[in-house]
Amino acid sequence: MTLDLLQVLASLLAGIxxxxxxxxxxxxxxxxxxFLACFVTGLCVQLPVAGIIAAMKEGFGNIMRSLGFIIVLGTTLGVLLEHSGSTRVMAASILRLVGERYAALAMNITGIIVGLPVFCDSGYIVLSGLNQSLARRTRTPVVIMAASLASGLYAMHCLIPPHPGATAAAGVIGADFGRLILMGILVAVPAALVGCWWAHIAGRKIPAAPQEADTAAATEAGPAPSAGMAFMPVVVPIILIAAGAFTGAGEGAAGWxxxxxxxxxxxxxxxxxVLLAFAGIRRDKRQAAGALLQxxxxxxxxxxxxxxAGGAFGAVLAATRLGPLISEALPLGSLGLLFPFLVAALLKTAQGSSTVAIITAASIVQPLLPALGLNSPTGQLLCILSLGAGSMTLSHANDSYFWVISRFSGLEMKTMLKVYSVATLWMGLTSLAIVYILSLFLQY
Structure with a gap:
């Protein structure tokens, strides 16, 4: 058994x-x-090629069946909000509510709300022009404004569907999407605020005047929707998902x-x-609907x-009997929620992509859920949130989002590492702490 375990672990490490x-x-x-990692891992444990391909097809198909529509619709919603100018309207509304004195906090809150349907890199590019303008107007160091906005977008991107990492992890592990979105918000909001806090602490020590940046993509002119129409495509789906998650339906349930x-x-x-986002697009621009959907x-x-492909990799790992072998050899029960966090954090730091980190980590952790004591519906949700916390930790020079922030804010790499990278470390640890607190109140 020891030899088998070592062989499986070596195969897993080769795939990673x-x-x-x-x-x-x-x-x-x-x-x-x-795709290649599936074959490397499978062949190292001497699975037949036909068996590897069969497992890959099954894993790929299962993920598409459960996640395909969610990913396409979530992406469509984000594209429509960017095109209609709703993201800039939301930012301006939040700024009026919070006040220019707290401009960095306003951009952080904007990142949280815009980051629900919009990917972090797209959201940052769209809002970078407004962010730069506020930095100049309020004389706030641009590094504080940049890290505050980036933190809000990043927290949502790592923890909440329909973003690809959390969505794929939910599909691999088998968690309820509605509850994951609601619990993810409880974890992501404090993490984003901690990122804003660190931006203030570290950014004050770095004298940096606001710099001009290439923000052509973020300064589209023209009338925009009202604040109500801008917020509705984001708020209404959350309300519907929350109502669905807490409304029981059975054979004898009432029609409503x-x-x-x-x-x-x-x-x-x-x-x-998506329908509400379409309603927020100006009539003279609706003829471009086909291009937007494309x-x-x-x-x-x-x-x-x-x-x-992440689902396929997970299916191949399941075929290697990784879970039973590791659970028999190691005391995983004592690690609990810390184990998925560490696996995702290691992968994130090593290769840079939060999406790849959480998908790969979910595939590794899924067969180990019983040994970790996380095999209940609530335990699965907490596991995914722990994976999301790990996928935040930490963002540095091998992360494409790191360079999006640097380029569109005109910040040097040294400044980015001191402020934004350390902020993502605090965000990951904060998220893990909140997940642990939630686990104390939830039976799993």
Whole structure:
């Protein structure tokens, strides 16, 4: 058994090494890295090629069945909000509410709200022009403004569906999407605020005048929707999902409960959000709807193949009997929620992508859930949140989002490492602490 365990662990490490080497050093698309890792891991444990392919097909298909619509609809919602100018309207509304004195906090809150449906890199590019303008107007160091906005977007990106990492992890581990979104918000908001706090602490020590940056993509002119129309595509789906999560529906349930249950399904809720986002687009721009939907599908396609490849890798790992062997040999029960955090943090720090880190870590952790004591529905949710916390920790020079922030804010790498990278470390540790606190109050 010891020999078998060592062989399986060596195979797993070989697969992880392939993923890190191809994505971090050679910049190979994550789909192909995960695809090759399936064969490397499977062949190292002497699985037949036909068995590896069969497992990959099953894993890929299962993920697509449960996540495909959610990823496409979530991506579409984000594209429509960017195109309509809703993201800038939300930022301006929050700034008026909070006041220019707290401009950095306003941008952090904007990042939290915009980051629900919009990917962190896209959201930062869209809002960077407003962020720079506020930095000049309020004489706030641009590093504080940049790290505050980036932290809000990043927290949502790592922890909450329909973002690809959390969505794929939920599919691999088998968690309820509605509850994951709601619990993820409870974890992500404090983490984002901690990032804003650290930006103030560290940014004050770095004298940096606001600099001009290439913000052409963020300064689209023209009328924008009202504040109500801007917020509705984000707020309404969350309300529907929350209602669905807490409304029981059975054979004898009342008709209105069944309606809430249907509308609370993430696919239905996101569909409503997409329709509301369409309503916020100016009539003279609606003829571009076909191009927008094409853009959304193209963006979603890249995410879908990565997510599916992650499911395929997880299926191959399951075929190696990794879970039973490790659980018999190691006292994983004493690690609990710390183990998924450490696995995701190691992968994130090594190869840079939060999405790849959480998908790979979820595939490793899934067969170990019984040994970790996380095999209940609530335990699975907490496990995914722990994985998300690890996937934040930490962002540095091998992360593409790191360079998006640096480029669009005109910040040097040294400044980014001192402020933003350390902020992501605090965010990850804060998220893990909150997950532990939640576990004390929840039976799992």
């Amino acid at each position: 090494a392939v993923i890190i080497l191809l994505t971090a050093k050679y910049r190979v698309h994550a789909f192909f890295a995960l 409960r069944r309606i809430w249950q249907i509308l609370g399904d993430p696919v239905a809720a996101l569909s409503v959000g 853009e959304a599908v193209e963006k979603a396609g890249g995410i879908l193949v990565i997510t599916g």
